[in-house]
Amino acid sequence: MGLSRLARRKAGAFRRRTQHRLRSPAVPQCCGHLNRWYKTYEEAAAVRKDCQGYLLAYRRQYMVVDRYFIETLGLNPNDPDWEAIGFDWVRPLEVIARTRLYSKLVAQLPREAA
Secondary structure (H helix, E strand, C coil): CCHHHHHHHHHHHHHHHHHHHHHCCCCHHHCCCCCEEECCHHHHHHHHHHHCCEEEEECCEEEEECHHHHHHHCCCCCCHHHHHCCCECCCCCCHHHHHHHHHHHHHCCCCCCC
């Protein structure tokens, strides 16, 4: 197998693992959570502010989750980076803080067998 083909294969596997973890609220361990779903960002952002939740996205929908959902994803809901992004994954106040949270999420994913 050529190096470029191997690189594409590894990149594809990494992308599938991380996208599933970030985009799918239906991760088996997350199924027991009750979350608020919204069609528009504006509505979700207003509710997030009122209930002090965390705003995430799934495809073209938005959801406001509680700290327990964040913990189930493997992230610390008390991480200062959440405050830095305004508890808004979709339109973060500081993109670099979201990048750090993303790195923490990816770091705790299971490693692919070599």
